[in-house]
Amino acid sequence: MADHQPENEPLVEVRDLKVYFPVLAGVLRRKVGEVKAVDKVSLDIMKGETLGLVGESGCGKTTTGRAILRLNDITDGTVRIKGKYIHKSSLKEIRKIRPTMQMIFQDPQESLNPRMTVSAIISEPLTEHQDLSKKEREERVFDLMDSVGLNRDFATRYPHEFSGGQRQRIGIARALALNPELIVCDEPIAALDVSIQAQVVNLLEDLQEERNLTYLFISHDLGMVRHIATRVAVMYLGQIVEIGKSESLYSSPLHPYTEALLSAVPEADPEIERTRKAIVLSGDVPSPANPPEGCNFCNRCPKAFDICHKVEPTLTEIEPGRFVSCHLYNG
Amino acid sequence: MAEDISPVLSVKDLKVVFSTRKGEVHAVNTINFDLNSGELLGVVGESGSGKSVTMMSLLGLLPSPPARINGGTVSFEGKDLLHVNPNEIRKIRGGKIGFIFQDPMTSLNPVFSVGFQIMEPLKKHMGLTGRKAQDRALELLELVGIPDPKKRFKDYPHQFSGGMRQRVMIAIALACDPKLLIADEPTTALDVTIQAQILELVRDLRKKLGMAIIWITHDLGVIAGIATRVIVMYAGQIVEQANVEELFANPQHPYTKALIGTIPAVRGERAKRLNSIRGQAPTTLKEPHFCSFHPRCDFAFDKCTSINPQLIEQRKNHLVACHLFEDKGVAVG
Numbered sequence: 086m087a088d089h090q091p092e093n094e095p096l097v098e099v100r101d102l103k104v105y106f107p108v109l110a111g112v113l114r115r116k117v118g119e120v121k122a123v124d125k126v127s128l129d130i131m132k133g134e135t136l137g138l139v140g141e142s143g144c145g146k147t148t149t150g151r152a153i154l155r156l157n158d159i160t161d162g163t164v165r166i167k168g169k170y171i172h173k174s175s176l177k178e179i180r181k182i183r184p185t186m187q188m189i190f191q192d193p194q195e196s197l198n199p200r201m202t203v204s205a206i207i208s209e210p211l212t213e214h215q216d217l218s219k220k221e222r223e224e225r226v227f228d229l230m231d232s233v234g235l236n237r238d239f240a241t242r243y244p245h246e247f248s249g250g251q252r253q254r255i256g257i258a259r260a261l262a263l264n265p266e267l268i269v270c271d272e273p274i275a276a277l278d279v280s281i282q283a284q285v286v287n288l289l290e291d292l293q294e295e296r297n298l299t300y301l302f303i304s305h306d307l308g309m310v311r312h313i314a315t316r317v318a319v320m321y322l323g324q325i326v327e328i329g330k331s332e333s334l335y336s337s338p339l340h341p342y343t344e345a346l347l348s349a350v351p352e353a354d355p356e357i358e359r360t361r362k363a364i365v366l367s368g369d370v371p372s373p374a375n376p377p378e379g380c381n382f383c384n385r386c387p388k389a390f391d392i393c394h395k396v397e398p399t400l401t402e403i404e405p406g407r408f409v410s411c412h413l414y415n416g
Numbered sequence: 417m418a419e420d421i422s423p424v425l426s427v428k429d430l431k432v433v434f435s436t437r438k439g440e441v442h443a444v445n446t447i448n449f450d451l452n453s454g455e456l457l458g459v460v461g462e463s464g465s466g467k468s469v470t471m472m473s474l475l476g477l478l479p480s481p482p483a484r485i486n487g488g489t490v491s492f493e494g495k496d497l498l499h500v501n502p503n504e505i506r507k508i509r510g511g512k513i514g515f516i517f518q519d520p521m522t523s524l525n526p527v528f529s530v531g532f533q534i535m536e537p538l539k540k541h542m543g544l545t546g547r548k549a550q551d552r553a554l555e556l557l558e559l560v561g562i563p564d565p566k567k568r569f570k571d572y573p574h575q576f577s578g579g580m581r582q583r584v585m586i587a588i589a590l591a592c593d594p595k596l597l598i599a600d601e602p603t604t605a606l607d608v609t610i611q612a613q614i615l616e617l618v619r620d621l622r623k624k625l626g627m628a629i630i631w632i633t634h635d636l637g638v639i640a641g642i643a644t645r646v647i648v649m650y651a652g653q654i655v656e657q658a659n660v661e662e663l664f665a666n667p668q669h670p671y672t673k674a675l676i677g678t679i680p681a682v683r684g685e686r687a688k689r690l691n692s693i694r695g696q697a698p699t700t701l702k703e704p705h706f707c708s709f710h711p712r713c714d715f716a717f718d719k720c721t722s723i724n725p726q727l728i729e730q731r732k733n734h735l736v737a738c739h740l741f742e743d744k745g746v747a748v749g
Binding site for chain 2 (some may be wrong): 125224248250251260281282284287288305307308309312335345347348350351354355356358363365366369370
């Protein structure tokens with residue numbers, strides 16, 4: 086959020102993060118290859134900012150988010166949260182840090198236990214991590230329900246009695262229970278109706294303001310990311326191709342993929358639509374098990390030249406705070 | 417378009433109810449619209465607004481029970497689709513009326529080759545056989561932009577990507593030169609860059625083939641770029657209907673206005689805060705005798721809680737169902 090000033094100190098530092106999944110085959114389940122879901126991703130998330138992570142399905146944005154919380158095993162690279170390296174920590178140590186980092190999931194239907202009441206869902210992290218009396222816990226649950234805009238009377242109800250938007254509020258209350266600093270929001274609005282999406286995004290913004298939260302906002306909704314994010318990282322096939330301040334990235338995309346991606350988003354305005362020229366990319370995203378040689382984007386890039394098919398570009402800072410991974414800008 | 421040409425499709429007073437344990441849900445409540453040839457009619461609404469149910473009922477695809485058509489007529493080529501016998505509707509479905517669904521994976525049969533599935537309607541509806549059916553199928557694959565159709569003809573759906581599968585679905589829908597194509601959220605499951613490819617293809621095909629299209633979506637951005645006329649649905653009713661430019665330039669119904677306001681722009685000015693619509697969409701357990709939107713509407717007044725507004729022409733070809741635009745002097749109750 087532009088009206089919310091983030092501090093200039095990284096909360097999360099990710100360096101050369103790799104998450105590879107093995108491809109097993111045959112009777113003996115021998116490893117025959119690997120899917121490079123996340124390949125050499127480096128990024129910082131500043132305290133109090135919202136970093137938007139965008140890209141198409143399968144580009145590795147969710148895996149990146151999960152790896153930062155150590156919900157996925159990390160193949161290689163380092164993850165540092167609040168100055169503490171967590172990529173090699175044992176699960177016991179991770180458990181101690183978990184209260185500071187929480188997650189909001191895409192589908193509130195599937196991320197809430199249907200057999201637990203709202204109050205039980207929200208207080209579960211409190212029982213796990215804090216030693217509170219029953220009375221204190223109850224108070225805390227009511228406070229949380231107030232802050233996400235849920236009626237206290239609903240505390241004894243079950244998830245199926247709520248609509249999608251309200252369920253997402255329950256998920257948010259649960260994530261807030263332990264006063265986290267970082268929340269990874271994995272497509273938090275993708276399953277919601279348009280009129281409800283705005284409610285949830287406004288709520289996330291209010292909570293950030295109140296509690297000085299840091300968000301990693303993973304989404305494929307480019308309009309919403311532009312709205313909520315301070316900075317935006319664009320991923321393609323497991324790599325970050327461009328990172329920069331939200332406004333400059335949207336107004337002047339540098340990487341050909343960012344440019345094509347933004348041009349493809351339809352605008353709810355027939356005037357703009359009549360003149361909008363989408364850069365229509367040919368073909369489909371290649372499989373991350375078998376990425377092309379050189380630049381990952383070279384086989385679909387309208388601006389590719391010979392070096393792109395041979396040498397892999399690196400993410401380089403071309404103006405302060407603006408990183409691009411493309412040969413067009415590396416010379 | 418000349419006025420005397422009769423519409424391809426004409427829906428009058430269509431009502432659909434679903435029996436549930438809680439009672440009858442009025443999913444579609446007195447829907448009226450016409451579709452002219454060459455038109456692309458966009459139908460927007462949120463989940464549960466009845467947009468898909470309306471279109472499924474045209475094709476006789478609703479499972480009954482629980483669904484029941486509770487009145488109305490749907491005329492297509494001089495026939496009432498709601499009252500023809502099952503054999504006849506089977507001839508129309510996939511023949512004169514083609515359709516595309518949201519998820520191209522679940523609508524293709526995984527155990528038959530793509531070529532076989534394209535030839536199926538050709539054999540059933542057009543009586544083509546062998547070589548001829550195959551030639552036409554290859555032509556269709558070429559038309560929808562599948563590279564190297566001869567080679568892909570024998571491939572199975574899992575060998576195609578999402579976008580390519582949707583192209584195959586479009587090829588099947590177009591196989592028998594339909595007069596009307598119904599597309600239910602055809603790009604919702606696709607990524608934006610792939611969506612851009614499919615939209616481009618549909619624009620192209622419309623120019624070439626000139627059939628009427630009904631395009632159901634919740635994405636106002638897609639509608640703005642592809643439709644000629646738009647219907648906005650809320651809680652089983654049409655709340656507004658207008659040409660696409662008119663609708664976006666002068667939205668009248670508070671719901672349409674609010675809906676357009678909730679969408680963050682990718683270009684131009686960035687809004688400081690998103691407009692949201694408070695509350696949530698209702699379930700229509702009773703046939704409403706009030707405006708279904710009134711609990712969420714900022715402009716609601718007493719009449720809105722007692723009388724269900726009718727769709728009235730406010731400006732030329734611009735219909736709105738809202739008491740705000742009726743003559744306020746004659747407010748009843």
